[in-house]
Amino acid sequence: MYSLNVRDHFMIAHSFKGAIFGPAQKLHGATYVVDVTFRRRELDPDGLVIDIGAASAAVKRILDDLNYRNLDEEPAFDGRNTTTEFLAKTIFDRVAAAIAAGELGENADGVAALKVSLNESHVASAAYEAGIR
Amino acid sequence: MYSLNVRDHFMIAHSFKGAIFGPAQKLHGATYVVDVTFRRRELDPDGLVIDIGAASAAVKRILDDLNYRNLDEEPAFDGRNTTTEFLAKTIFDRVAAAIAAGELGENADGVAALKVSLNESHVASAAYEAGIR
Amino acid sequence: MYSLNVRDHFMIAHSFKGAIFGPAQKLHGATYVVDVTFRRRELDPDGLVIDIGAASAAVKRILDDLNYRNLDEEPAFDGRNTTTEFLAKTIFDRVAAAIAAGELGENADGVAALKVSLNESHVASAAYEAGIR
Amino acid sequence: MYSLNVRDHFMIAHSFKGAIFGPAQKLHGATYVVDVTFRRRELDPDGLVIDIGAASAAVKRILDDLNYRNLDEEPAFDGRNTTTEFLAKTIFDRVAAAIAAGELGENADGVAALKVSLNESHVASAAYEAGIR
Amino acid sequence: MYSLNVRDHFMIAHSFKGAIFGPAQKLHGATYVVDVTFRRRELDPDGLVIDIGAASAAVKRILDDLNYRNLDEEPAFDGRNTTTEFLAKTIFDRVAAAIAAGELGENADGVAALKVSLNESHVASAAYEAGIR
Amino acid sequence: MYSLNVRDHFMIAHSFKGAIFGPAQKLHGATYVVDVTFRRRELDPDGLVIDIGAASAAVKRILDDLNYRNLDEEPAFDGRNTTTEFLAKTIFDRVAAAIAAGELGENADGVAALKVSLNESHVASAAYEAGIR
Numbered sequence: 001m002y003s004l005n006v007r008d009h010f011m012i013a014h015s016f017k018g019a020i021f022g023p024a025q026k027l028h029g030a031t032y033v034v035d036v037t038f039r040r041r042e043l044d045p046d047g048l049v050i051d052i053g054a055a056s057a058a059v060k061r062i063l064d065d066l067n068y069r070n071l072d073e074e075p076a077f078d079g080r081n082t083t084t085e086f087l088a089k090t091i092f093d094r095v096a097a098a099i100a101a102g103e104l105g106e107n108a109d110g111v112a113a114l115k116v117s118l119n120e121s122h123v124a125s126a127a128y129e130a131g132i133r
Numbered sequence: 134m135y136s137l138n139v140r141d142h143f144m145i146a147h148s149f150k151g152a153i154f155g156p157a158q159k160l161h162g163a164t165y166v167v168d169v170t171f172r173r174r175e176l177d178p179d180g181l182v183i184d185i186g187a188a189s190a191a192v193k194r195i196l197d198d199l200n201y202r203n204l205d206e207e208p209a210f211d212g213r214n215t216t217t218e219f220l221a222k223t224i225f226d227r228v229a230a231a232i233a234a235g236e237l238g239e240n241a242d243g244v245a246a247l248k249v250s251l252n253e254s255h256v257a258s259a260a261y262e263a264g265i266r
Numbered sequence: 267m268y269s270l271n272v273r274d275h276f277m278i279a280h281s282f283k284g285a286i287f288g289p290a291q292k293l294h295g296a297t298y299v300v301d302v303t304f305r306r307r308e309l310d311p312d313g314l315v316i317d318i319g320a321a322s323a324a325v326k327r328i329l330d331d332l333n334y335r336n337l338d339e340e341p342a343f344d345g346r347n348t349t350t351e352f353l354a355k356t357i358f359d360r361v362a363a364a365i366a367a368g369e370l371g372e373n374a375d376g377v378a379a380l381k382v383s384l385n386e387s388h389v390a391s392a393a394y395e396a397g398i399r
Numbered sequence: 400m401y402s403l404n405v406r407d408h409f410m411i412a413h414s415f416k417g418a419i420f421g422p423a424q425k426l427h428g429a430t431y432v433v434d435v436t437f438r439r440r441e442l443d444p445d446g447l448v449i450d451i452g453a454a455s456a457a458v459k460r461i462l463d464d465l466n467y468r469n470l471d472e473e474p475a476f477d478g479r480n481t482t483t484e485f486l487a488k489t490i491f492d493r494v495a496a497a498i499a500a501g502e503l504g505e506n507a508d509g510v511a512a513l514k515v516s517l518n519e520s521h522v523a524s525a526a527y528e529a530g531i532r
Numbered sequence: 533m534y535s536l537n538v539r540d541h542f543m544i545a546h547s548f549k550g551a552i553f554g555p556a557q558k559l560h561g562a563t564y565v566v567d568v569t570f571r572r573r574e575l576d577p578d579g580l581v582i583d584i585g586a587a588s589a590a591v592k593r594i595l596d597d598l599n600y601r602n603l604d605e606e607p608a609f610d611g612r613n614t615t616t617e618f619l620a621k622t623i624f625d626r627v628a629a630a631i632a633a634g635e636l637g638e639n640a641d642g643v644a645a646l647k648v649s650l651n652e653s654h655v656a657s658a659a660y661e662a663g664i665r
Numbered sequence: 666m667y668s669l670n671v672r673d674h675f676m677i678a679h680s681f682k683g684a685i686f687g688p689a690q691k692l693h694g695a696t697y698v699v700d701v702t703f704r705r706r707e708l709d710p711d712g713l714v715i716d717i718g719a720a721s722a723a724v725k726r727i728l729d730d731l732n733y734r735n736l737d738e739e740p741a742f743d744g745r746n747t748t749t750e751f752l753a754k755t756i757f758d759r760v761a762a763a764i765a766a767g768e769l770g771e772n773a774d775g776v777a778a779l780k781v782s783l784n785e786s787h788v789a790s791a792a793y794e795a796g797i798r
Binding site: 151153154155213214216217218219221222255256257258259260261262263 | 400401402403404405406407442445446447448450451452455504
Binding site: 018020021022080081083084085086088089122123124125126127128129130 | 139182186
């Protein structure tokens, strides 16, 4: 299995509901350094997993929709705790949708699986990974 | 598959038996920077892989039992080479046992797999991973 | 010159005032991974720059006063843009005050200078450094 | 599953053919920081995934055959775009061949799978992984 | 003293002249991960060392003039060994010139010193630093 | 001021004397990832701070004299606490002596200052720096 990883980041405010979150129930924030990994069985005709320029641009576009936001006020997350795990899945879904919509190029339909990791500090991270076809 | 990773470290002395270990047959030591990754198929009702506070505390407790020790004198490792690989498995077993004992909270019984990585320098690491249910 | 560095982190929400801040004028947030460096000309009688346990605990205490906060609502920062640079200086002042108050041990009065670095992502950081005696 | 990872690097010049590569069609170069991960189900009689000294030496030997080269002039890569993905597979094949040839020691025949990751910058990497028996 | 650091990278081919360079006399290449640090005594009226957006854009522009090049064919470097140290100074000079030309904003004239670090691998880097007013 | 940095590591056992060291009074150990930084005002005739091959070899030789040792039994450290700070100074002195002895090449006499940093974990490091002529 081949894979290609690109890294970018976004910075948000949010708060959590539920006693288990302790002090994180207060409005606070995070920088998430995001790794998006694209996997496929065979390389495309150009010898690539995916066009890294198109992949980086698509990831940037998806993160820009979250960047500099208070997630507590985003309709898309209404009634949800925007935990690191949940956000990893959210970004996974958006990258998968971008591939399906052809936004990462025609050859991107050979991408078989994705992993999205969010590093929230030097000691904690969360991820979501799954096949997409 | 979702995952959550927490990082901590411990510092030990030990020596190895067997010509293959070369100069590491002498008493020396290591800092192990430890990544414990918890995996599960679906998030728990709080939107979490695991309560990160409880997970971090449990990992710290487990590493504290090894920290600042000469592993050559630990009865638990009698007659064993405490290689990085072996220690990764040891910590894996102890984290799995802590989950089974309910020490990481009730929802932790949804954790399906663990990975424990020990980084012993900027150029070497070892890990053990397996399903736990 | 000797130095000792300890690392910890905190997570906050804030917003900035002024057109130069662009999208960061909206409420957002950040994880700051903080490096506090203590410098001195000669080691103390224990062969240390500073007691690393006391230093780590003091830094943690200082960061805990900021952690999980919306800095826009902190009276201490009223009317100020809590830029990374400004926060580095804030933490510098608090660590210096803790040393002066004897909270890092008697030998800490030999610490001659401090540097506080805040890493806000994998591509940006800011710092403040100065002598303290 | 156990794993052991060793890290090294090499520095090369190359160019790519195809409009998709944009400015990378010009002769340029890269440092690749390489992680080679060896995986096996059970540890060998010494409690190891593999002799880390032999593994590091073999990886260094394999990377030395690429280091300080212009890959455009290497007969082995004639007519191929030496993308990061392609080079990961190339190194994978060479490490697998070294294991098969007994160059990593007799116990290395228990290695079940390999992963080779090439980090080309702080924001991009590619990898190839597969079973080898 | 305050400082702000931004990180970016560029990828080039080059070769060196002189027996001391050993195998690096052959055409090869490197990824340089570049840290540019701006220093000043007091923050500007916005509470900044420098506008990080303007600084990142200027650094990117300067690195883009080197990126994807064979430095052996660049007239600017004719007859020079483009060592990591030399390139650090080259980029330093270009950032200093951009500040002097007002390309980093009016407040940037308060920047007192710069440091440019080039990380060429996980085990080697070089830098140049000096005052600029 | 120009600088060049090389990184390597060593792994030792030791214990400390004095109540301030708490659990570190027991025999334990550490991996130290070492950064040695060479500084000089002007580059040598080859455009270098120092021959990186000679520098890396000298640092490796110096670290090999400490690697895989129990520092409590080293005559050179008799009666001393081998704290990270102390070891940074020890290595500094040995690198400075190697330069003075001509072991890093003739041009190395232009090196004006050194910094030696020992990273003992992902959250702690110590260093010693000074001029050497």
